[in-house]
Amino acid sequence: MNTDKLKQLDAADPLRHLQEAFDIPEDTIYLNGNSLGPLCRASRERINEVVNDQWRSDLIASWNKHDWIDLPLITGNKIAPLIGAREGQVVSCDSVSVNLFKLLSTALMLRPECEIILTLQDNFPTDLYIAEGLSRFLGDARLKVRSLDLEDLDLALESTPAIVMLTQVNFRDGSALDIEAITRKAQSNGSLVIWDLSHSVGVMPLEMDRWNVDFAVGCGYKYLNGGPGAPAFLYVAERHLPHSEQALQGWMGHKAPFEFRPEYDASEGIERFLSGTPPIISLAALDAALELFDGTDSTLLRKKSAALAETFLILKAQYPELDELQLVSPTDPELRGAQLCFSHEKAYWICQALVERRLFADFRNPDVLRLGFSPLFLSFSGLHDAVYLLARVMREKSYENHKFAKKDKVT
Numbered sequence: 582m583n584t585d586k587l588k589q590l591d592a593a594d595p596l597r598h599l600q601e602a603f604d605i606p607e608d609t610i611y612l613n614g615n616s617l618g619p620l621c622r623a624s625r626e627r628i629n630e631v632v633n634d635q636w637r638s639d640l641i642a643s644w645n646k647h648d649w650i651d652l653p654l655i656t657g658n659k660i661a662p663l664i665g666a667r668e669g670q671v672v673s674c675d676s677v678s679v680n681l682f683k684l685l686s687t688a689l690m691l692r693p694e695c696e697i698i699l700t701l702q703d704n705f706p707t708d709l710y711i712a713e714g715l716s717r718f719l720g721d722a723r724l725k726v727r728s729l730d731l732e733d734l735d736l737a738l739e740s741t742p743a744i745v746m747l748t749q750v751n752f753r754d755g756s757a758l759d760i761e762a763i764t765r766k767a768q769s770n771g772s773l774v775i776w777d778l779s780h781s782v783g784v785m786p787l788e789m790d791r792w793n794v795d796f797a798v799g800c801g802y803k804y805l806n807g808g809p810g811a812p813a814f815l816y817v818a819e820r821h822l823p824h825s826e827q828a829l830q831g832w833m834g835h836k837a838p839f840e841f842r843p844e845y846d847a848s849e850g851i852e853r854f855l856s857g858t859p860p861i862i863s864l865a866a867l868d869a870a871l872e873l874f875d876g877t878d879s880t881l882l883r884k885k886s887a888a889l890a891e892t893f894l895i896l897k898a899q900y901p902e903l904d905e906l907q908l909v910s911p912t913d914p915e916l917r918g919a920q921l922c923f924s925h926e927k928a929y930w931i932c933q934a935l936v937e938r939r940l941f942a943d944f945r946n947p948d949v950l951r952l953g954f955s956p957l958f959l960s961f962s963g964l965h966d967a968v969y970l971l972a973r974v975m976r977e978k979s980y981e982n983h984k985f986a987k988k989d990k991v992t
């Protein structure tokens with residue numbers, strides 16, 4: 582594939598106008614939007630407005646005057662169409678970890694007879710840690726965690742009803758599960774299902790309502806570009822809302838928080854899943870970034886990120902020195918999310934050498950180089966430079982330098 586063909590792909594890209602909305606430094610190729618989305622101009626302007634106009638001038642009156650108090654719901658309602666949910670079922674708050682804790686507690690209260698959380702061994706570690714922590718807290722007799730290999734999932738879904746907790750797109754290899762089919766199977770046996778959409782939202786067509794999903798969580802700082810540590814979100818299906826309680830019931834989930842009553846009385850809506858005071862600056866940055874998705878069909882997002890990844894693989898195949906980077910993601914684009922993962926024994930070193938040359942990727946233990954293909958800000962032409970740079974690093978073995986061996990806290 583040559584540069585003319587890449588330019589043609591860019592010219593035909595219906596999302597190309599959105600690249601301008603981001604402020605990515607000139608000399609940078611950013612294939613890491615799957616980990617931390619880049620800064621968009623709207624978020625910077627909004628943070629500025631919240632800090633310098635609202636907080637500075639209107640101080641505490643801003644909670645009402647600038648609708649700060651409703652921001653978790655306003656932002657949640659902007660995420661709702663991206664996951665195929667009607668309004669009022671999504672709220673933006675806390676981290677994915679905390680939201681998982683809340684929803685697991687909800688599911689256990691809805692199904693007192695369920696004594697098992699069913700999950701996969703290679704789920705994102707925080708999901709496993711939260712489930713195990715809850716099990717330790719409640720005791721083994723009330724709750725056990727069964728972490729399976731994928732090939733054992735089907736059979737397990739047919740046995741005892743459980744709280745099924747799964748992540749659609751695997752963080753380490755990018756493989757994707759079929760939410761609709763798994764949800765249907767689990768529910769036919771009386772189980773409730775919680776989906777982690779962290780690596781899905783903003784790149785995969787999602788239909789929470791149509792697929793009859795019970796609960797979901799997802800990240801705000803990856804493909805939604807909400808900023809470092811942006812609030813996450815949670816989804817609760819309308820049919821569960823009136824009966825759903827959660828263990829982290831705090832004053833922001835109360836029907837009338839400013840009546841300061843000693844008894845807890847949960848809000849009617851999805852706000853009952855709030856706990857404490859929302860982080861307004863972070864939430865505002867996420868809320869502004871979500872405007873970029875306004876009116877964008879999620880099938881277009883999926884189509885573009887899949888085309889970017891396929892183009893990357895075609896370009897990679899043109900360089901024999903890249904053969905030693907083994908694709909560990911599924912080869913069928915239908916079976917993976919928006920990332921490509923390659924294994925190499927020196928993956929960490931390679932990643933550091935790339936980042937030094939301002940091609941951003943990330944590394945996941947033990948030997949995975951991860952590249953994300955965000956549809957909003959990447960161009961097809963940019964992939965040419967990315968693959969050329971990667972090939973040069975591999976050909977010259979410039980990653981074989983001890984300075985790249987030092988592991989920082991965050992990889």
Ligand SMILES: Cc1ncc(COP(=O)(O)O)c(C=O)c1O
Pocket residue numbers: 675676677678679705707708748752777779780800813
């Ligand atoms: C699938 C998945 N779930 C959860 C998390 C962690 O989310 P949080 O830091 O918001 O708890 C991540 C972070 O990368 C993730 O990839």
